[in-house]
Amino acid sequence: MKFIKPTFIILALGTLFSCKSTSQWEGQGPIQIIETVDKPIQIQAKQVFVAGNGVFFSNEFNGARLNQVERINDTLIQITILPENEPINPSPWYAFKIWSEIPQDFWIQFSYGGIGFHRYFPKSSLDGINFTNVDSIDFFQPESDDRRPEMAFLKIESSKDTLWVAAQDKVGTDHVKVWKNKILENDFVELISIGKSKEGRPLEILKIGNADDRDMLMVISMQHPPELTGFLAMQAFIEKICEDSPAARKFRSKYNLYVMPQMNPDGVANGHWRHNLGGIDLNRDWINFNQSETKALSEFMEKKVEESKGEFIFAADFHSTWEDIFYTNNEELEGNFPGLIPKVIKKSSKRIPDYIPNIRPNEGKERSVTSNSYFFFVHRAESMTFEVGDNTPREVIHMKGEYLAEELMKILNRK
Ligand SMILES: [Zn+2]
Structure with missing residues (x-):
């Protein structure tokens, strides 16, 4: 698998996807009324995830998003982030906490269940309030043909002290x-x-x-x-x-x-x-x-x-x-x-x-x-x-x- 720096991917994606869907540009015709009565959503189960080797993840806080955690091997843990329902614009928000019984380094692999792709450069925090961009050498996205990388990798140095990871630098309400x-x-x-x-x-x-x-x-x-x-x-x-x-x-x-x-x-x-x-x-x-x-x-x-x-x-x-x-x-x-x-x-x-x-x-x-x-x-x-x-x-x-x-x-x- 070939890794390239995430900044290139972000720049390349810039011209392709917008917060607005293209349907809004069909404005010349009759008013396009979109169905907006309630649709079912998947409620995110709030929990502590046991990831083996004394490592824990949690989504038990305001603004969190983390759906599954699975250990792949000694140094790699896959986390899955899923949307509230579909169809949905691909803006996959994530926010979760990590800690471990003893200090250790490992990688987490972000995955989006085939629904989204990695969009937000990760931010981290030691207090859950003040977030900063992670060091770019700790973050990689594999190159993908359609410019929609379905996964991304982040290196984590965990310890007893809680580490927050999130898609943006303020979380919750x-x-x-x-x-x-x-x-x-x-x-x-x-x-x-x-x-x-x-x-x-x-x-x-x-x-x-x-x-x-x-x-x-x-x-x-x-x-x-x-x-x-x-x-x-x-x-x-x-x-x-x-x-x-x-x-x-x-x-x-x-x-x-x-x-x-x-x-x-x-x-x-x-x-x-x-x-x-x-x-x-x-x-x-x-x-x-x-x-x-x-x-x-x-x-x-x-x-x-x-x-x-x-x-x-x-x-x-x-x-x-x-x-x-x-x-x-x-x-x-x-x-x-x-x-x-x-x-x-x-x-x-x-x-x-x-x-x-x-x-x-x-x-x-x-x-x-x-x-x-x-x-x-x-x-x-x-x-x-x-x-x-x-x-x-x-x-x-x-x-x-x-x-x-x-x-x-x-x-x-x-x-
Ligand atoms: Zn918007």
């Missing part, structure tokens, strides 16, 4: 709660509960600003559980709007921004690849509203408009995929603030040396099943989906989130 509480320390931020998920987790929105609701903005992220990098961009964006700067103060006196940072808390807590606990891709449920998460948010927005007689002028949905890309609406169609989104993207991108943003305006003129389409066609909000690369450096993500907020505030403060 707790970090979102910590962040929301930090933002809530500002006296211009208010927590609004709009319902509960299937497993009883709160569906929450933060209201930022002390304006009336004549002109409103809506921001969401994490419809898809593994898409942490989109969440990180959303965080930087929101933090900039909460700053104690003249621009941010003025903005908050003119506009109220509503943000739902975690659309799919059940999916995140259960370590899902893509869906919520109803087994549905939430970003295909913005016409049917069969799922509590999408239903609660759309009802909230529609009630806001009805009560205030105001309107949503801007909306953004943050996601992750192989590389940074903006999906915008058809530029021939006008919402409540024509030209706002392309202007914000272009002005913010210009500030980053040698960066030309990848902007894909929708070619269709019909409403589709995504949040972006709902925001635009139902509310006339100028809207975008910002997909952030899985491996985009965290400081670049932060910069992009901040610049987007700054340029948005600049334009809207002049209105």
Whole structure:
């Protein structure tokens, strides 16, 4: 078996697969309504896996995903990661703990039951909170003809101290709660509960600003559980709007921004690849509203408009995929603030040396099943989906989130 460095595989895959399925690009035809009533999911059995030689694995924590563990030989243990149901977009999230009675080195082989392929470069942690990329010499993916490596190998140095391994550098729902509480320390931020998920987790929105609701903005992220990098961009964006700067103060006196940072808390807590606990891709449920998460948010927005007689002028949905890309609406169609989104993207991108943003305006003129389409066609909000690369450096993500907020505030403060 020939090994090549994982970075090459990640780059090569970048052009092939996106968080969005190609079906969204069939927008010119009639509205394509996708079935979004509950589908059965496989519940992940929470357990400690005994792997022989005094080695143990566990998925007993919030955000974990690990389905099977099998020792192949003295130095190799195969772990299997399975999705919540099928068909499913191949974004195989994993997160698990390892420890051993005596210190030892071995390799783990990631496998995906023939359903997915290895996508996320592994991160590790000694406290379950602070994760960093593993050393690249400890990680290999075999070359595959179709560029979808079904397995990957990671070298582990185990001991009595627990080692966490995960697909991204934040795991579970707790970090979102910590962040929301930090933002809530500002006296211009208010927590609004709009319902509960299937497993009883709160569906929450933060209201930022002390304006009336004549002109409103809506921001969401994490419809898809593994898409942490989109969440990180959303965080930087929101933090900039909460700053104690003249621009941010003025903005908050003119506009109220509503943000739902975690659309799919059940999916995140259960370590899902893509869906919520109803087994549905939430970003295909913005016409049917069969799922509590999408239903609660759309009802909230529609009630806001009805009560205030105001309107949503801007909306953004943050996601992750192989590389940074903006999906915008058809530029021939006008919402409540024509030209706002392309202007914000272009002005913010210009500030980053040698960066030309990848902007894909929708070619269709019909409403589709995504949040972006709902925001635009139902509310006339100028809207975008910002997909952030899985491996985009965290400081670049932060910069992009901040610049987007700054340029948005600049334009809207002049209105
Ligand atoms: Zn997504």
